[in-house]
Amino acid sequence: MPHVLVLDDDRAIRRTLEKFLEGEGYRVTTTGDAEEALAKAAGADLLLLDLGLPSMDGLDVLGHLRATDDGPSVIVISARDDMTSTIRAIQLGAHDYLVKPLDIERVRLTMRRALESRASSRALRFLASEPGRTFDPGTIVGRSPAVRELYKTIGAVSLNRASVLILGESGTGKELVARAIHRASTERERPFVAVNCSAFARELLESELFGHARGAFTGATSDRAGRLELADNGTLFLDEIAEIPIELQAKLLRVLQERNFERVGDARPIRLNARIVAATHRDLGAMIDKGTFRADLFYRLNVVVLRIPPLRERREDIPLLAGALLQKLGRELHKDVRQISPDAMALLERNDWPGNVRELENVLTRAIVLAKSPILTADLLPFGGSAAASGGDNPAQPDEMGSLRDVERAHILRVLEATAWNKRRACAILDIARPTLDRKLDEFGLSRPVR
CATH class of the missing domain: 3.40.50.2300 (Response regulator)
Known part of the structure; x- marks a missing residue:
């Protein structure tokens, strides 16, 4: 026995x-x-x-x-x-x-x-x-059973250099998990290089990943190392891997198989030493069935899979998350908001959070900006039943409502003012890329006021 x-x-x-x-x-x-x-x-x-x-x-x-x-x-x-x-x-x-x-x-x-x-x-x-x-x-916060299991898996996969595929809805913290894996590994002093595969056009993404030689294409005035090369012996995080064009998937697959690559316009091979961690919010199985994602690339990436639960499946973590975000955002926004009222916390715990932790952070950012005391109250939340949030007893009439363009412009301006025109922070709150924000500013004629 x-x-x-x-x-x-x-x-x-x-x-x-x-x-x-x-x-x-x-x-x-x-x-x-x-x-x-x-x-x-x-x-x-x-x-x-x-x-x-x-x-x-x-x-x-x-x-x-x-x-x-x-x-x-x-x-x-x-x-x-x-x-x-x-x-x-x-x-x-x-x-x-x-x-x-x-x-x-x-x-x-x-x-x-x-x-x-x-x-x-x-x-x-x-x-x-x-x-x-x-x-x-790092900043992963939670004590729910699902998060504890995630901690254990991070601890296990950090002990080797196997490829990792992180699956989870938008806003669940896939990059945080990738960084936690890197920081728990023996290569934590090596580079962690992140690439958002959805932020580049096909031609730009290829150059961004593989680098290019001088003269490889119009505008390539000098040699440039790609992210695969810059990651060195560290970690390359391919966020939104499902957005890579199908023709570029074949090239990436060959790199993962052979562990070497060439810069665009250069035939000299370069050794791939980095560990690959990929992430997506999409259903890769469905994409394979539709022919928009290569099955062989999926199997190459699908060595260790980490599934991050959505926030609605770990509501018991919301008080911890909200408290941590309150401290972080208070420092960033220079607002002394120290507590969340019981009514407000109850509302946070009841909400379904389709945007997950990112949405929670955005809601708290708005509330902190509007707060006039050290306590964040329920009326500051967009689902808190306040006149500001719901229209109160005097909802706007149709002829008083602005267009979608007006609402978008006003919201972008409000976020920029709340962040003191910090574009990086504004992009995080708006959940858009920096080029998209710059394009919107030009489109709406917005610019930072001269002090």
Whole structure:
């Protein structure tokens, strides 16, 4: 029968787990001492490990076990409900990370899976990072089960250079996940190069990706390195990969297969050293059926898939997200808005957020700009039932309503004024590219006022 070792400094938890595990048919050893557990680990098949130990941090226990050939699979059971601990534990070889209070059914299922995949778990430990390694998790915020699983996957894929395909609706934070993978990897000091494939025409995208030689086309007055080359030994993030024209997909596929490429107008091969992380909000399977996306390119990219859940499927994360965004936006907009009222938070949690985190950020930006006190109240939200948001008791009459062009012009101007004409920030709020904003400014005759 499998031997399970339980390391937890809480005697009541040890007794509860011992009784449960013996009832499941396991041979059980329990201890509250890290040194004793390390001494007994070689004879165990599975370790249930608490992180908050008095004599040694549980992550240090994982670090010691990672160096052994015959160590047990490890399931972390901890009250620490944070991204940093979760990712670090997975990087150090933990099979899973369960947050207290424990769900017994979840424990039962996770233990069975851990024992079944013990060999692969050992392999993962050998691929783990060095003990002294630190990790900056970036700005991904959430504690929902879906986000915890995302943290674990980031920790696992960061240990190798396999291609990653990130799937998720617009506004879910696909680039944040790509950056988290890069920053968790051993190549985090190398470049992270992002390309929005939807922002360039076909000819420009080819030059942007591959670079060009002098004289390759009209206007190519000098040699220019492309993004594939600039990424060096780091990460190349291909955002909106589905927008690449079908003819350019074939060229990209060849690069991924052969791991080399040429600049436009130059036959000299250049080695591809970068890791490829791609992302899209589109249904690639449907695009393959329609012939607008190559199946062979999909299979080449589809090595590891990360699916980011939409915000409506993780509503429990909205208070955390809103709080983090409130601090960030308050600094950027120079507004001292410190809290969200309970009524406003309830509205935020009830909304479906078709634009996901980006839409949440835009709504909070508008509310902070309009706020006149340190508390963000429900009437500042566009769905908060205020006269400003809904028209109040005196809705506009048809002859008082402006055209769509008027509304668009007014909204762009309002966003620019709220951001002190910071075009980068305005583009993020409007969810448009910089060239699109510049074109709109010319079209509407808008320019920054002279102070």
